[in-house]
Amino acid sequence: xxxxxxxxxxxxxxxxxxxxxxxxxxxxxxxxxxxxxxxxxxxxxxxxxxxxxxxxxxxxxxxxxxxxxxxxxxxxxxxxxxxxxxxxxxxxxxxxxxxxxxxxxxxxxxxxxxxxxxxxxxxxxxxxxxxxxxxxxxxxxxxxxxxxxxxxxxxxxxxxxxxxxxxxxxxxxxxxxxxxxxxxxxxxxxxxxxxxxxxxxxxxx
Amino acid sequence: xxxxxxxxxxxxxxxxxxxxxxxxxxxxxxxxxxxxxxxxxxxxxxxxxxxxxxxxxxxxxxxxxxxxxxxxxxxxxxxxxxxxxxxxxxxxxxxxxxxxxxxxxxxxxxxxxxxxxxxxxxxxxxxxxxxxxxxxxxxxxxxxxxxxxxxxxxxxxxxxxxxxxxxxxxxxxxxxxxxxxxxxxxxxxxxxxxxxxxxxxxxxxxxxxxxxxxxxxxxxxxxxxxxxxxxxxxxxxxxxxxxxxxxxxxxxxxxxxxxxxxxxxxxxxxxxxxxxxxxxxxxxxxxxxxxxxxxxxxxxxxxxxxxxxxxxxxxxxxxxxxxxxxxxxxxxxxxxxxxxxxxxxxxxxxxxxxxxxxxxxxxxxxxxxxxxxxxxxxxxxxxxxxxxxxxxxxxxxxxxxxxxxxxxxxxxxxxxxxxxxxxxxxxxxxxxxxxxxxxxxxxxxxxxxxxxxxxxxxxxxxxxxxxxxxxxxxxxxxxxxxxxxxxxxxxxxxxxxxxxxxxxxxxxxxxxxxxxxxxxxxxxxxxxxxxxxxxxxxxxxxxxxxxxxxxxxxxxxxxxxxxxxxxxxxxxxxxxxxxxxxxxxxxxxxxxxxxxxxxxxxxxxxxxxxxxxxxxxxxxxxxxxxxxxxxxxxxxxxxxxxxxxxxxxxxxxxxxxxxxxxxxxxxxxxxxxxxxxxxxx
Ligand SMILES: Nc1nc2c(ncn2[C@@H]2O[C@H](COP(=O)(O)OP(=O)(O)OP(=O)(O)O)[C@@H](O)[C@H]2O)c(=O)[nH]1
Ligand SMILES: [Mg+2]
Numbered sequence: 051x052x053x054x055x056x057x058x059x060x061x062x063x064x065x066x067x068x069x070x071x072x073x074x075x076x077x078x079x080x081x082x083x084x085x086x087x088x089x090x091x092x093x094x095x096x097x098x099x100x101x102x103x104x105x106x107x108x109x110x111x112x113x114x115x116x117x118x119x120x121x122x123x124x125x126x127x128x129x130x131x132x133x134x135x136x137x138x139x140x141x142x143x144x145x146x147x148x149x150x151x152x153x154x155x156x157x158x159x160x161x162x163x164x165x166x167x168x169x170x171x172x173x174x175x176x177x178x179x180x181x182x183x184x185x186x187x188x189x190x191x192x193x194x195x196x197x198x199x200x201x202x203x204x205x206x207x208x209x210x211x212x213x214x215x216x217x218x219x220x221x222x223x224x225x226x227x228x229x230x231x232x233x234x235x236x237x238x239x240x241x242x243x244x245x246x247x248x249x250x251x252x253x254x255x
Numbered sequence: 256x257x258x259x260x261x262x263x264x265x266x267x268x269x270x271x272x273x274x275x276x277x278x279x280x281x282x283x284x285x286x287x288x289x290x291x292x293x294x295x296x297x298x299x300x301x302x303x304x305x306x307x308x309x310x311x312x313x314x315x316x317x318x319x320x321x322x323x324x325x326x327x328x329x330x331x332x333x334x335x336x337x338x339x340x341x342x343x344x345x346x347x348x349x350x351x352x353x354x355x356x357x358x359x360x361x362x363x364x365x366x367x368x369x370x371x372x373x374x375x376x377x378x379x380x381x382x383x384x385x386x387x388x389x390x391x392x393x394x395x396x397x398x399x400x401x402x403x404x405x406x407x408x409x410x411x412x413x414x415x416x417x418x419x420x421x422x423x424x425x426x427x428x429x430x431x432x433x434x435x436x437x438x439x440x441x442x443x444x445x446x447x448x449x450x451x452x453x454x455x456x457x458x459x460x461x462x463x464x465x466x467x468x469x470x471x472x473x474x475x476x477x478x479x480x481x482x483x484x485x486x487x488x489x490x491x492x493x494x495x496x497x498x499x500x501x502x503x504x505x506x507x508x509x510x511x512x513x514x515x516x517x518x519x520x521x522x523x524x525x526x527x528x529x530x531x532x533x534x535x536x537x538x539x540x541x542x543x544x545x546x547x548x549x550x551x552x553x554x555x556x557x558x559x560x561x562x563x564x565x566x567x568x569x570x571x572x573x574x575x576x577x578x579x580x581x582x583x584x585x586x587x588x589x590x591x592x593x594x595x596x597x598x599x600x601x602x603x604x605x606x607x608x609x610x611x612x613x614x615x616x617x618x619x620x621x622x623x624x625x626x627x628x629x630x631x632x633x634x635x636x637x638x639x640x641x642x643x644x645x646x647x648x649x650x651x652x653x654x655x656x657x658x659x660x661x662x663x664x665x666x667x668x669x670x671x672x673x674x675x676x677x678x679x680x681x682x683x684x685x686x687x688x689x690x691x692x693x694x695x696x697x698x699x700x701x702x703x704x705x706x707x708x709x710x711x712x713x714x715x716x717x718x719x720x721x722x723x724x725x726x727x728x729x730x731x732x733x734x735x736x737x738x739x740x741x742x743x744x745x746x747x748x749x750x751x752x753x754x755x756x757x758x759x760x761x762x763x764x765x766x767x768x769x770x771x772x773x774x775x776x777x778x779x780x781x782x783x784x785x786x787x788x789x790x791x792x793x794x795x796x797x798x799x800x801x802x803x804x805x806x807x808x809x810x811x812x813x814x815x816x817x818x819x820x821x822x823x824x825x826x827x828x829x830x831x832x833x834x835x836x837x838x839x840x841x842x843x844x845x846x847x848x849x850x851x852x853x854x855x856x857x858x859x860x861x862x863x864x865x866x867x868x869x870x871x872x873x874x875x876x877x878x879x880x881x882x883x884x885x886x887x888x889x890x891x892x893x894x895x896x897x898x899x900x901x902x903x904x905x906x907x908x909x910x911x912x913x914x915x916x917x918x919x920x921x922x923x924x925x926x927x928x929x930x931x932x933x934x935x936x
Binding site for chain 2: 065066067084086087088090091092093109114115116117118119121122125126143
């Protein structure tokens with residue numbers, strides 16, 4: 051019997067334009083395109099990873115950054131195993147808003163143990179010239195420690211810096227969370243793995 | 256010569272259109288012929304078949320060209336007997352047919368009009384045979400050209416009329432008083448009563464105690480039953496749905512007179528509606544007194560789109576020439592009704608050159624009933640208005656530097672302009688460096704169109720203070736700007752568009768919530784099986800339609816198709832919320848796959864998102880129109896049933912939001928004043 055695989059659900063949140071879509075595309079498809087359209091609604095990509103001999107499928111959800119669009123989009127927050135909070139290092143406001151994103155997520159997703167729910171924080175666009183940076187790494191790190199020792203990463207979706215590391219840790223935390231919530235538990239809106247592996251047999255088409 | 260028949264009348268350039276594609280049209284001759292036994296036949300034979308015999312061909316041409324289409328007694332012309340429907344495969348594959356006049360039951364005349372390029376006639380036989388629709392391409396007809404030359408042609412006459420005039424020499428033709436354009440041929444007394452009742456005041460006819468009313472009802476009942484059989488028979492035939500739905504059935508359901516005729520007629524109408532919807536399985540099952548509409552039975556039958564109570568076809572887009580012909584040469588006022596123009600646009604869309612003109616009407620920049628001079632002055636006004644609004648923020652340096660809301664909104668707009676339709680040539684990256692290297696737009700080089708987009712959106716942000724700029728609006732503006740290529744006009748048109756789209760962007764998301772919920776009700780009503788599947792998959796919030804509804808399918812169709820779709824939707828031809836029928840059509844076209852394969856919300860979301868750029872617009876539009884037609888029919892049916900039944904428990908509930916879908920007035924949902932301190936987020 052092949053080892054059991056886990057489906058890990060990760061949600062990326064952050065202000066519009068911080069680079070959520072770019073980061074996800076860079077991680078899953080290894081490409082950067084400077085003109086992704088503004089996200090409307092929600093979408094997800096999946097990627098298979100091996101973590102210490104365990105195969106996991108990461109399902110990464112990308113959502114629209116404009117706040118008002120969150121109110122209808124909470125359908126997919128449920129069942130998340132980890133949440134990535136993302137800001138743009140050249141935009142201080144996007145950093146300030148992390149607080150709101152964090153609280154909003156816990157409120158909507160309503161995880162079993164909110165105190166210990168895993169978050170990852172990402173500061174994106176570190177490829178820009180130093181003069182344009184508005185949030186220092188120290189400042190961001192301090193915030194992460196205070197909030198609950200969230201792992202902090204700095205990335206450039208554009209130049210693919212730090213992206214894999216950020217998702218590696220995110221996936222591990224998600225896996226831990228998944229295990230903690232009980233591996234055998236059926237996900238209320240989990241995905242049928244077979245669709246990523248092979249076409250289900252017995253189809254008449 | 257037993258195989259030859261006398262050619263009494265004939266007309267060239269009568270086409271059949273076996274498919275939607277013009278290339279497949281078949282030219283032929285419509286004629287009246289008299290076989291030796293004397294009973295006149297109507298026949299249609301493709302030109303190619305006639306040309307097989309040189310002599311025949313010459314005869315047909317000769318008879319066609321004898322100006323009134325007739326030959327004198329002395330001068331009889333004989334041709335080979337035209338193939339009848341039932342003989343040989345040649346006739347079948349060539350579409351040729353001939354029928355006895357005594358077998359003709361009714362016919363429908365469709366005049367050439369804005370909507371139909373060519374006038375056409377539909378013949379219905381007593382045996383409910385499926386005959387092709389005959390299109391009169393008068394512009395190719397030699398005889399018409401002669402009539403034009405000799406000044407005999409009148410403005411509105413067309414080939415079908417000449418056919419009917421000729422036919423009147425041999426049969427009694429009675430126009431149906433119930434529907435314009437339908438004629439009964441040698442009608443029986445019963446038929447006449449049913450379809451061509453004398454136009455009387457209602458108290459003469461109805462009244463529950465009148466003996467006349469009783470027979471009247473029974474009579475109609477018979478006819479309707481007969482019709483229903485015709486429908487069922489036709490269902491099995493496999494030609495285009497259009498050819499097979501008898502015109503009387505199609506028309507019965509929709510005409511005001513029918514509604515006035517009272518209860519017994521009403522039940523007949525319901526009976527018909529049920530047939531049209533394919534609900535009644537078997538005639539014996541049908542209980543006239545107690546019809547129980549179980550909406551769940553609709554679903555399976557809805558697959559069969561062969562029976563729709565209306566013919567649905569897409570047409571060619573409106574050309575510039577046609578568009579200009581709608582207007583008076585002198586004062587530029589419409590010479591047709593706005594309604595006709597909208598119907599035309601709804602079914603065909605517009606050619607690209609027409610869009611800059613027509614969109615200004617469709618988006619309420621100016622009203623339909625204006626003259627050219629009035630329109631010019633409205634445009635001048637709008638232009639001033641735009642520059643005035645734009646100058647207001649442009650010159651307000653204090654706001655630009657200190658108002659954090661304004662600065663936020665500007666950032667948001669610039670970020671979105673840089674991500675909007677950059678594949679369209681107008682918005683492409685420019686090699687020339689931007690004059691202001693500190694501008695956020697500098698990364699795209701000097702492209703004035705991006706600047707215009709930004710300025711229009713900032714101006715809108717100021718203009719609609721309560722709403723401001725919200726993501727998605729740049730997607731709505733860009734096609735208007737690309738088509739109109741004028742910032743002031745595009746802004747005016749955008750404001751018109753936003754009148755109906757404001758509800759999509761509200762801070763509370765109330766407008767989006769309402770639409771998704773209505774889409775849910777609509778799906779439940781029309782596609783109940785799919786709906787219950789979606790319910791099991793935890794998906795009846797319909798969130799996966801969020802994107803499609805927010806920006807009107809902008810991300811789902813190719814650019815050109817988006818332009819077409821929007822102009823169709825702007826007409827409000829059936830409903831101001833026809834976009835929900837587009838969504839329903841997309842679901843309907845994919846429901847088999849969804850039900851069979853997709854069991855969780857995320858699978859469904861993924862599937863729907865990935866339909867993007869795979870959808871065929873014409874297919875979707877046609878299906879949406881079919882669904883609307885059925886929806887309307889089904890609502891009628893439910894209304895009737897609910898009126899019948901005293902017992903409210905057995906009534907089918909139709910929510911108000913569904914009834915609202917029949918309205919053509921835009922849904923007016925406005926944002927409230929921005930609360931102090933609220934961000935634009
Ligand atoms: N220099 C730089 N630009 C980036 C980077 N990541 C994203 N961008 C740019 O930032 C802008 C926004 O990126 P998106 O990925 O669309 O942002 P988003 O967070 O998905 O935005 P929404 O969909 O509106 O919520 C785009 O113009 C990207 O090209 C990065 O690492 N470096
Ligand atoms: Mg995005």
